[in-house]
Amino acid sequence: MVLKKYNINPDLALERQKCTFDIEEIINIFDGGKEKTSQRRKIEDVVLKSGLCHDDVPEECMSLKERYENAVRKSCFFSKLMKTELQEITGIEDFETPAIRRIADALFKDISPFLLHLGMFVPTIIGQCTSEQLMIWLPKALDLQIIGGYAQTELGHGTFIRGLETTATYDADTEEFVLHTPTLTAHKWWAGGLGKTINHCIVVAQLYTKGVCYGTHLFMVQIRDLDTHMPLPGIKVGEIGPRMGFSSADNGFLGFNNFRIPRNNMLMKHAQVQKDGTYVKPARHGKLTYQTMVFVRVTLVNEAAFNLSKAVTIAVRYSAVRRQSEMRPNEPEPQILDYPTQQHKLFIGIATAHAFQLTANWLWNTFKSVLSDMKKGDVGTLPELHALSSCLKAVCTSDAALLIEQCRYACGGHGYMLSSNLPYIYSFVAATRTYEGDYTILLLQTARFLVKAWEQAEAGKTVTPTVSYISRSLKGEKNSWRSTDEGIIKSFQAVAAGKIALCVKSIRDRMKSGLDYEDAWLLTTVQLVDAAEAHCRSVILETYCNEVRRLTKSSSDNVKIVMHQLVTLYLSYWTLQRTGDLLRYSSISEKDIDFMQRQYEELLQHIRPNAVALVDAFDLRDEILHSSLGAYDGRVYERLMEQAENNPMNAEPVNQSFHKYIKPLLQGKL
Ligand SMILES: CCCCCCCCCC/C=C\CCCCCCC/C=C/C(=O)SCCNC(=O)CCNC(=O)[C@H](O)C(C)(C)COP(=O)(O)OP(=O)(O)OC[C@H]1O[C@@H](n2cnc3c(N)ncnc32)[C@H](O)[C@@H]1OP(=O)(O)O
Numbered sequence: 269m270v271l272k273k274y275n276i277n278p279d280l281a282l283e284r285q286k287c288t289f290d291i292e293e294i295i296n297i298f299d300g301g302k303e304k305t306s307q308r309r310k311i312e313d314v315v316l317k318s319g320l321c322h323d324d325v326p327e328e329c330m331s332l333k334e335r336y337e338n339a340v341r342k343s344c345f346f347s348k349l350m351k352t353e354l355q356e357i358t359g360i361e362d363f364e365t366p367a368i369r370r371i372a373d374a375l376f377k378d379i380s381p382f383l384l385h386l387g388m389f390v391p392t393i394i395g396q397c398t399s400e401q402l403m404i405w406l407p408k409a410l411d412l413q414i415i416g417g418y419a420q421t422e423l424g425h426g427t428f429i430r431g432l433e434t435t436a437t438y439d440a441d442t443e444e445f446v447l448h449t450p451t452l453t454a455h456k457w458w459a460g461g462l463g464k465t466i467n468h469c470i471v472v473a474q475l476y477t478k479g480v481c482y483g484t485h486l487f488m489v490q491i492r493d494l495d496t497h498m499p500l501p502g503i504k505v506g507e508i509g510p511r512m513g514f515s516s517a518d519n520g521f522l523g524f525n526n527f528r529i530p531r532n533n534m535l536m537k538h539a540q541v542q543k544d545g546t547y548v549k550p551a552r553h554g555k556l557t558y559q560t561m562v563f564v565r566v567t568l569v570n571e572a573a574f575n576l577s578k579a580v581t582i583a584v585r586y587s588a589v590r591r592q593s594e595m596r597p598n599e600p601e602p603q604i605l606d607y608p609t610q611q612h613k614l615f616i617g618i619a620t621a622h623a624f625q626l627t628a629n630w631l632w633n634t635f636k637s638v639l640s641d642m643k644k645g646d647v648g649t650l651p652e653l654h655a656l657s658s659c660l661k662a663v664c665t666s667d668a669a670l671l672i673e674q675c676r677y678a679c680g681g682h683g684y685m686l687s688s689n690l691p692y693i694y695s696f697v698a699a700t701r702t703y704e705g706d707y708t709i710l711l712l713q714t715a716r717f718l719v720k721a722w723e724q725a726e727a728g729k730t731v732t733p734t735v736s737y738i739s740r741s742l743k744g745e746k747n748s749w750r751s752t753d754e755g756i757i758k759s760f761q762a763v764a765a766g767k768i769a770l771c772v773k774s775i776r777d778r779m780k781s782g783l784d785y786e787d788a789w790l791l792t793t794v795q796l797v798d799a800a801e802a803h804c805r806s807v808i809l810e811t812y813c814n815e816v817r818r819l820t821k822s823s824s825d826n827v828k829i830v831m832h833q834l835v836t837l838y839l840s841y842w843t844l845q846r847t848g849d850l851l852r853y854s855s856i857s858e859k860d861i862d863f864m865q866r867q868y869e870e871l872l873q874h875i876r877p878n879a880v881a882l883v884d885a886f887d888l889r890d891e892i893l894h895s896s897l898g899a900y901d902g903r904v905y906e907r908l909m910e911q912a913e914n915n916p917m918n919a920e921p922v923n924q925s926f927h928k929y930i931k932p933l934l935q936g937k938l
Pocket residue numbers: 343344346347363364368369372380382383384386387388418420421426427428429430460555558559561562564567650651654703704705706709713716717
């Protein structure tokens with residue numbers, strides 16, 4: 269749609285006058301510097317001027333088929349733009365640059381069918397291929413001569429990768445692997461782009477050679493003819509059907525009937541099958557084939573932050589424009605943003621978007637540093653990265669989904685309109701809580717690491733920095749509550765340590781009563797998930813505080829003040845959410861809790877005048893927000909009416925169903 273130009277709504281104009289800080293300073297902090305901001309804006313200008321974002325009818329009014337076809341059209345032209353103008357004008361060659369990710373949302377209100385190509389296919393080639401394989405597939409994939417996806421999940425198994433049923437059996441006579449789908453439940457299911465779009469696919473299958481199964485490995489498989497796009501003989505492929513979201517992309521199913529691929533199509537950076545069928549196991553770590561999943565989990569923390577920032581921008585701007593009820597008899601209706609309960613719903617969204625964005629950046633740097641260790645042959649830092657990326661992916665996507673839904677509640681009935689964009693944002697983020705490792709499963713992975721860390725610390729060994737609080741707790745350090753940043757973080761660490769200690773005790777007690785380790789673990793999993801979540805909270809709180817302190821060192825005082833107000837709001841909010849735990853594991857008193865409650869309520873008032881400016885500082889263009897409620901000019905009612913008038917349902921005054929059904933019903937002739 270072409271966005272009509274309106275004058276700024278006077279309430280929003282007044283809000284912007286109240287701002288106490290330089291918005292541009294905060295924008296630069298989150299972009300990573302002034303230059304990065306200007307580079308991002310340049311990219312956005314190019315894409316917005318390209319005309320690619322235009323739809324003749326609103327996306328939500330198209331049929332599923334039309335939505336898919338429209339998204340393919342845009343993906344192709346956007347890919348061309350990335351290869352030509354964006355590279356030439358900005359010098360950007362990296363598809364994963366955050367600026368490209370952000371502006372992609374101007375094209376796709378839902379998602380691109382090419383997402384998995386860039387999000388998983390290319391990263392898997394980079395992370396899992398030998399240098400010879402890389403030279404064959406990477407240039408083609410980057411140049412979009414081949415388009416790929418990542419087919420791991422099956423109809424019967426998603427979480428339990430070791431339980432996957434697809435087989436890849438090596439035939440030494442022909443030097444080929446035979447891919448086969450032995451059962452109904454072995455069909456690949458869910459892979460993005462697989463339904464209709466892609467011609468290549470990374471397939472995860474159980475490797476058999478010389479009669480022995482060596483577990484799951486990755487294979488590059490061409491599934492469609494490059495010219496006709498017809499499925500190759502031996503391949504059964506299609507779309508799995510309508511979903512809660514992801515409607516403009518094509519999630520697919522895939523079955524193999526003894527389908528042959530060359531030996532060299534096994535991705536052999538870590539494990540190899542030699543010509544005679546000899547298996548060479550990975551030299552360093554058994555789970556290196558899971559690396560793409562770790563990469564995506566890291567990027568999903570960023571997704572949580574970005575999508576939450578969109579939702580809270582929409583809801584805060586709407587709340588500044590919307591007037592409802594009265595605070596005192598006969599007074600004019602206030603902006604709903606003036607209600608403390610509304611501020612309580614929304615300001616935590618702003619603070620959380622900051623916390624997650626800074627945590628995402630920190631996690632990305634940790635990921636890069638672990639990759640560089642691994643290149644030197646050191647896999648020692650991988651378990652901590654796996655534990656961190658697992659819990660952060662779980663908690664950040666889950667919190668973001670809840671807060672996005674809260675933003676929708678904050679917009680009342682209008683939030684329920686698809687044109688608000690809140691339902692789209694929610695259904696996208698809700699999926700991220702499940703895919704790439706379900707919430708519970710990933711927290712249990714982190715719990716495994718925490719229990720091990722506890723045992724190591726008990727044995728007097730040094731543990732990694734993110735769990736050093738365990739050693740302090742084992743040394744008998746008692747928590748004394750202080751309502752400072754450091755004090756609160758320490759208390760959250762005490763909660764995590766207390767919960768891990770109880771898990772270890774429960775497991776041991778259960779084993780003493782005769783259970784084996786697996787059963788003792790299983791019966792403790794409710795507590796283990798809780799302990800991993802508590803650990804994750806302490807990591808987010810600490811990272812957020814440290815990063816704000818580091819990044820605002822040379823900022824103006826006013827930016828320091830407002831950024832720190834948000835940090836304090838976040839710490840107070842979580843303190844109040846977790847009073848039960850804190851009363852149990854820290855020395856917090858009822859008086860301290862009363863103080864924190866008052867501090868929290870005062871902070872809502874302090875942040876209120878800057879609320880609109882703070883969401884403006886996410887610097888999200890209207891074309892990215894796609895929202896009748898959240899546009900920069902605040903012309904909510906004009907846009908809602910505009911959308912209604914453009915609704916294809918209103919193209920004819922009387923719908924044909926009246927003549928076909930209603931009239932005969934009215935006349936008793938049906
Ligand atoms: C042209 C237009 C373009 C527009 C787009 C613009 C730009 C886009 C750019 C892209 C940016 C971002 C978006 C990306 C979005 C991508 C969309 C993704 C869609 C979804 C995809 C998927 O879902 S793929 C499938 C994912 N599946 C899973 O995650 C399954 C979860 N299950 C598991 O991971 C495992 O089964 C599980 C870990 C649960 C257990 O594994 P198992 O083998 O059984 O291992 P265990 O016995 O439990 O553990 C043994 C030890 O191994 C350790 N370990 C486990 N996993 C790992 C790991 N990953 N790394 C390291 N170590 C690991 C474990 O801890 C044990 O260790 P221990 O020491 O023995 O305790």
